[in-house]
Amino acid sequence: MSSVNKLKVLIADDDLITRMLLQRNLTAWGYQVHVASDGEQAWDIVNAEDNLRLFIVDWGMPKLDGLEFCRTLKSECDYFLYIIMLTGRSGTDNIVEAMSGGADDFVTKPFVAEELRVRLQVGERILEQEKKLEFYANRDYLTGAWNRRVILNHLREEWERSVRERTKLSVVIFDLDMFKQINDRYGHQAGDQAISVFCSIVMGNIRPYDKLGRYGGEEFLLVLPNTHEQEAVLVAERCCTQVADVNIPLPGQDTLTVTVSAGVAISDAGNPPMNDLFKNCDKALYQAKNNGRNQVVLYRQS
Numbered sequence: 001m002s003s004v005n006k007l008k009v010l011i012a013d014d015d016l017i018t019r020m021l022l023q024r025n026l027t028a029w030g031y032q033v034h035v036a037s038d039g040e041q042a043w044d045i046v047n048a049e050d051n052l053r054l055f056i057v058d059w060g061m062p063k064l065d066g067l068e069f070c071r072t073l074k075s076e077c078d079y080f081l082y083i084i085m086l087t088g089r090s091g092t093d094n095i096v097e098a099m100s101g102g103a104d105d106f107v108t109k110p111f112v113a114e115e116l117r118v119r120l121q122v123g124e125r126i127l128e129q130e131k132k133l134e135f136y137a138n139r140d141y142l143t144g145a146w147n148r149r150v151i152l153n154h155l156r157e158e159w160e161r162s163v164r165e166r167t168k169l170s171v172v173i174f175d176l177d178m179f180k181q182i183n184d185r186y187g188h189q190a191g192d193q194a195i196s197v198f199c200s201i202v203m204g205n206i207r208p209y210d211k212l213g214r215y216g217g218e219e220f221l222l223v224l225p226n227t228h229e230q231e232a233v234l235v236a237e238r239c240c241t242q243v244a245d246v247n248i249p250l251p252g253q254d255t256l257t258v259t260v261s262a263g264v265a266i267s268d269a270g271n272p273p274m275n276d277l278f279k280n281c282d283k284a285l286y287q288a289k290n291n292g293r294n295q296v297v298l299y300r301q302s
């Protein structure tokens with residue numbers, strides 16, 4: 001297993017021997033281990049590392065103790081985490097306090113390696129389930145694009161940010177052309193395949209902080225923060241050209257080609273307001289369809 005695929009675990013413990021023992025065992029069990037000797041250091045690692053979801057945390061630590069660390073972590077993270085409290089303390093009162101404070105499991109020192117290993121596996125199973133739930137709740141199942149709720153929330157957040165930071169926010173609405181005919185002629189499965197290919201192409205053309213979401217059936221919304229209209233038009237045109245150029249394989253020897261129309265609109269430091277931004281984008285899309293499809297139209301005030 002390469003280190004890229006290894007699950008990350010953060011160990012936070014002020015006792016050197018425990019840290020070394022944990023690090024040795026966890027590395028042997030295939031985890032990518034990060035080590036902190038107090039709560040503050042643990043917090044720094046949380047801020048620096050992506051995808052850190054599994055934790056083994058001592059209770060009594062200098063600067064920031066384990067319980068406070070759990071509380072802060074659970075209240076500030078909007079994704080699921082699994083924390084095992086590994087402590088010299090024992091007894092019901094301590095278990096209740098730790099688990100009420102955000103710990104998901106409680107192990108008393110000295111720990112038995114095999115027991116800790118299976119408890120980590122329980123954490124992994126729960127994290128895996130949470131990841132699936134997160135996907136089903138936020139993503140479009142067919143394409144992996146964000147679903148309508150998420151993309152509209154994201155648009156609102158980015159619009160608010162553009163007001164705060166006085167930047168330009170660009171929005172693109174894509175709509176696959178004559179899609180009813182494609183379904184009628186080639187069948188729904190082929191239509192689905194075309195939608196998936198379209199999304200892969202768009203996702204391959206955007207920056208990590210741009211977001212593509214499925215707004216309706218064959219209508220997709222692309223939110224491009226801090227982006228001028230010319231750049232947005234270029235991205236949209238690149239996507240439309242690439243979609244039109246691809247031969248989508250169908251069962252047998254057949255292939256299918258599709259085209260896409262797009263409307264682009266921008267808001268500059270919150271002007272126009274979000275609803276109008278959206279309406280402008282829709283008007284531009286309507287224009288693109290009226291002009292003959294397979295093209296990008298930028299909304300202009302006039």
Ligand SMILES: Nc1nc2c(ncn2[C@@H]2O[C@H](COP(=O)(O)OP(=O)(O)OP(=O)(O)O)[C@@H](O)[C@H]2O)c(=O)[nH]1
Pocket residue numbers: 142175176177178179180181183187188189190191192195216217218289293
């Ligand atoms: N295969 C498939 N078809 C879908 C999906 N979502 C929506 N559609 C179909 O997309 C078609 C959209 O048709 P219309 O809204 O009439 O638009 P159009 O045929 O694309 O025409 P223009 O937008 O004017 O170019 C409908 O037949 C929907 O059933 C989907 O997930 N999969």
